[in-house]
Amino acid sequence: MGAKDIAESAYIRAGISMLYAHWEGFIKKSASYYLEYVNFKKAKFSVAADTFAYLAVKRDIDELSKTRDHVFGLRVYRDIIKKMISDEPLLFSTEVDTGSNLNGKRFLSILSATGVSESKYEPYFNLIDEALLARRNEIAHGQFLPVERDSFLETYDDVIMLMRWFKTDVENCASTDSYLQKEA
Template sequence: MIRTSIDLSDKISEDLIWRRKELTDLRALVQTYQGELRSRVIIRCAIALLYAHWEGFVKKSSSYYLEYVASHRLPHSKLAANFVGLILKSKFNALGASERISGGNELADFFCTKLDSQSNVPYKGVVETKSNLTSTVLVDILNALGLDVSKFERRLKFIDSNLVNPRNHVAHGEDIEMTVEEYLQLHDDVINLIETYRTEIENASVLRRFARSST
């Protein structure tokens, strides 16, 4: 269980190390074959992998953060509203899968008697990107985790137009034109996105944004 901000930072760093190495090697490969016919193929592969690491990092680091929040077992009444929302969503999902007429009793019991009890924030399989991490999906994840959406607002159009759409073209076997210079810029921009997401999660853990404000 991830119990401290340091533990969380270490887990995120561990996940990011291998991703950075793979992407750095890929960036060098794109530059190595610049001007050659095979450059087109390498760039197509690079786009797909660059997107995959962005999506993978968001999912993994978000799950780590949820595990960190869950480890505190704060009472529901002292937990930030977005995390109470995640708990309720999991209960709604379970209720929807139940055919018992009395299934709603459990949800009613939560509202009536469990607000001051220790929380059990779900963290396994909660963050779902639908294999298509568009700006809309990203904002949904940020809101669910109580992260600062404003840090990404100016990049939302970029995410859809420059990253998700080209990746989808590649994934669907469609043609796409991208120069080496354009890919290198895309690579650097996505690395910055990853670092921004990392910073947001680490800041949220240190500042205890998962706890409900007393004001």
């Protein structure tokens, strides 16, 4: 292996780490900005799509599931019901948690939280988990991982495509008010 091959191998490994960082940061920020947008629109519970109504009561549900105190639990339950039938605007956390490892399962959760359909992304979950995240983790933890140039370029193209899809889908969600219930 010559100096040129060694340098190319190092650049490819660095490229995987950078590609992963770009992937995670882009998805996390884009989703968070969209959730901020939905919060800003102040949609009412009565017309909000289920995923956003759920986000608005998630903290209450978490509290409810942890308590053993019936009086407290009943109060939280009544608060949830009151919110669900009220005309008060949604308000929820816009924090997006990737766990510093944006794998297919966490990405699916982000897709669900933003109301973006997962159907076209699902075939790429293995790519996210294996070709991107697993490789990044191996490299970041000091393992020497030989990666072929063509394999890296294919992963790069696919990840950039996924990010473009997500950008377009989030923009479409915003422009079509998909945070609201669909009329029957």
